[in-house]
Amino acid sequence: xxxxxxxxxxxxxxxxxxxxxxxxxxxxxxxxxxxxxxxxxxxxxxxxxxxxxxxxxxxxxxxxxxxxxxxxxxxxxxxxxxxxxxxxxxxxxxxxxxxxxxxxxxxxxxxxxxxxxxxxxxxxxxxxxxxxxxxxxxxxxxxxxxxxxxxxxxxxxxxxxxxxxxxxxxxxxxxxxxxxxxxxxxxxxxxxxxxxxxxxxxxxxxxxxxxxxxxxxxxxxxxxxxxxxxxxxxxxxxxxxxxxxxxxxxxxxxxxxxxxxxxxxxxxxxxxxxxxxxxxxxxxxxxxxxxxxxxxxxxxxxxxxxxxxxxxxxxxxxxxxxxxxxxxxxxxxxxxxxxxxxxxxxxxxxxxxxxxxxxxxxxxxxxxxxxxxxxxxxxxxxxxxxxxxxxxxxxxxxxxxxxxxxxxxxxxxxxxxxxxxxxxxxxxxxxxxxxxxxxxxxxxxxxxxxxxxxxxxxxxxxxxxxxxxxxxxxxxxxxxxxxxxxxxxxxxxxxxxxxxxxxxxxxxxxxxxxxxxxxxxxxxxxxxxxxxxxxxxxxxxxxxxxxxxxxxxxxxxxxxxxxxxxxxxxxxxxxxxxxxxxxxxxxxxxxxxxxxxxxxxxxxxxxxxxxxxxxxxxxxxxxxxxxxxxxxxxxxxxxxxxxxxx
Numbered sequence: 001x002x003x004x005x006x007x008x009x010x011x012x013x014x015x016x017x018x019x020x021x022x023x024x025x026x027x028x029x030x031x032x033x034x035x036x037x038x039x040x041x042x043x044x045x046x047x048x049x050x051x052x053x054x055x056x057x058x059x060x061x062x063x064x065x066x067x068x069x070x071x072x073x074x075x076x077x078x079x080x081x082x083x084x085x086x087x088x089x090x091x092x093x094x095x096x097x098x099x100x101x102x103x104x105x106x107x108x109x110x111x112x113x114x115x116x117x118x119x120x121x122x123x124x125x126x127x128x129x130x131x132x133x134x135x136x137x138x139x140x141x142x143x144x145x146x147x148x149x150x151x152x153x154x155x156x157x158x159x160x161x162x163x164x165x166x167x168x169x170x171x172x173x174x175x176x177x178x179x180x181x182x183x184x185x186x187x188x189x190x191x192x193x194x195x196x197x198x199x200x201x202x203x204x205x206x207x208x209x210x211x212x213x214x215x216x217x218x219x220x221x222x223x224x225x226x227x228x229x230x231x232x233x234x235x236x237x238x239x240x241x242x243x244x245x246x247x248x249x250x251x252x253x254x255x256x257x258x259x260x261x262x263x264x265x266x267x268x269x270x271x272x273x274x275x276x277x278x279x280x281x282x283x284x285x286x287x288x289x290x291x292x293x294x295x296x297x298x299x300x301x302x303x304x305x306x307x308x309x310x311x312x313x314x315x316x317x318x319x320x321x322x323x324x325x326x327x328x329x330x331x332x333x334x335x336x337x338x339x340x341x342x343x344x345x346x347x348x349x350x351x352x353x354x355x356x357x358x359x360x361x362x363x364x365x366x367x368x369x370x371x372x373x374x375x376x377x378x379x380x381x382x383x384x385x386x387x388x389x390x391x392x393x394x395x396x397x398x399x400x401x402x403x404x405x406x407x408x409x410x411x412x413x414x415x416x417x418x419x420x421x422x423x424x425x426x427x428x429x430x431x432x433x434x435x436x437x438x439x440x441x442x443x444x445x446x447x448x449x450x451x452x453x454x455x456x457x458x459x460x461x462x463x464x465x466x467x468x469x470x471x472x473x474x475x476x477x478x479x480x481x482x483x484x485x486x487x488x489x490x491x492x493x494x495x496x497x498x499x500x501x502x503x504x505x506x507x508x509x510x511x512x513x514x515x516x517x518x519x520x521x522x523x524x525x526x527x528x529x530x531x532x533x534x535x536x537x538x539x540x541x542x543x544x545x546x547x548x549x550x551x552x553x554x555x556x557x558x559x560x561x562x563x564x565x566x567x568x569x570x571x572x573x574x575x576x577x578x579x580x581x582x583x584x585x586x587x588x589x590x591x592x593x594x595x596x597x598x599x600x601x602x603x604x605x606x607x608x609x610x611x612x613x614x615x616x617x618x619x620x621x622x623x624x625x626x627x628x629x630x631x632x633x634x635x636x637x638x639x640x641x642x643x644x645x646x
Contacts, residue, residue, distance in 0.1 A: 061100025203363025219363035240326025395462035
């Protein structure tokens with residue numbers, strides 16, 4: 001599959017999900033370590049024919065891509081070389097960049113039945129994972145946890161605990177659970193059973209017929225156990241639960257309220273659950289309306305409270321309770337964070353699609369379902385996202401961290417439609433045009449502005465729409481000249497038409513240009529821009545003189561003096577848009593400069609620099625391309641046009 005694609009659109013930057021490898025001399029041996037690492041983490045793309053040296057990317061190309069693909073498939077299908085082939089033909093692409101040809105290998109995250117994916121016959125020596133620093137070899141403990149999460153293994157909480165008995169349970173917790181279950185299902189036949197039979201139905205007591213043993217399970221101990229029994233060395237010595245509120249006005253107060261394992265209550269999952277749910281229900285700072293009946297009385301919980309309860313239960317039933325850190329719930333003024341040890345059993349894509357249920361602790365899941373909490377249809381995250389979307393809050397985010405392995409769900413309580421930005425959009429595209437958009441379309445524009453670009457995948461994490469519907473929405477916004485599409489296929493992304501709203505439009509819409517301080521700021525920006533232009537003019541005159549005496553070229557002069565022009569942006573983490581644009585125009589007035597060189601001078605990310613500034617300056621006619629007929633040329637550079645510096 002050959003595609004003419006822009007270098008940075010295609011490759012991006014090497015990081016957690018992108019890896020560059022030189023293919024000089026054939027298929028690189030380290031390819032398979034990265035294949036294992038991507039498969040055991042979040043997937044990623046390997047580019048063959050690219051070499052990274054420092055901050056520069058060298059396109060070496062692949063001499064014979066067809067032969068290299070044959071060599072790749074030969075190894076990928078050899079179980080002695082790699083444990084499983086996760087790829088199909090569509091996952092490999094030959095990229096034609098108008099010169100050197102590359103091979104792109106799209107490695108998906110492996111499903112848990114195949115993890116750990118390993119190189120060679122020994123999983124304990126050949127399993128890798130990946131973080132932002134690159135590939136790393138898994139520890140024996142990490143490999144064991146991946147094996148334990150395979151679907152052919154018994155659920156983690158079904159383990160029978162030898163040397164434990166009913167005496168290790170908190171009888172009050174078990175009685176309270178019965179009462180709550182009875183209130184919800186008063187005629188349930190399990191309620192008539194004695195404690196051992198009742199626990200067996202719940203999954204808290206189990207008989208292993210093959211081994212000829214029976215006893216209390218890990219689920220039973222976690223849900224109803226006494227604290228000292230749960231944290232016993234034969235059970236879960238690292239077990240921990242923590243709920244922390246950070247709502248105090250005094251910054252010296254670390255927590256305004258906290259519930260943790262401190263000996264003042266029986267710290268099992270059931271007691272933690274009922275206490276945290278009560279705290280959330282009584283949270284006066286959580287200003288959301290409750291459902292009301294015809295007479296105005298409160299009826300049940302609000303959608304937000306139900307979503308928070310769902311998030312709490314998800315953390316408890318999906319946690320690897322033998323992992324590090326325990327279950328931690330943080331209540332901030334502007335968000336909730338639910339964090340639990342372990343990794344995701346499904347990819348984020350599968351979780352977003354919904355309809356699939358995978359749970360590490362199935363007995364715990366059943367217990368909470370009998371209380372009316374927890375979801376088994378694979379739509380728990382969907383319910384949370386829908387509730388947040390109904391409040392017009394920013395979308396929940398789900399992420400994994402490694403070493404220690406943890407899953408973090410963040411639920412921000414911040415408007416996803418800031419009034420200032422909406423007004424700025426109206427200023428650019430017209431009040432009538434913006435008023436005709438629905439909330440999802442406005443969210444797409446705001447995301448494109450805030451992040452510099454927006455993709456289908458990004459909006460899937462934010463909205464409750466299917467990816468096909470999001471594609472149609474993007475097409476409509478492009479037709480209305482509100483978004484600009486870049487690239488095609490997997491690399492497709494969209495930018496806000498006319499560039500980001502971090503200039504006068506947003507400041508005026510937010511009322512920032514009406515105060516005296518704003519006038520001073522604007523004056524300062526104008527002075528900075530004027531100074532930059534004057535400095536650039538002086539350098540152009542000096543460069544012209546150098547040209548005349550033929551003793552040196554402008555590139556030599558620029559190496560010594562371009563940094564002076566770049567200082568107003570280089571020395572600031574955030575600079576006004578007018579200053580950045582004026583600096584770029586001034587730099588490019590000396591001679592043609594590549595994107596990489598501009599990024600180095602300004603200390604900015606090259607992709608963000610191109611998307612937010614270079615492309616808009618080219619469209620505005622202020623910059624010109626060295627190779628205008630070949631926008632994707634590997635030696636592309638930019639120079640100021642005759643009228644561009646004014």
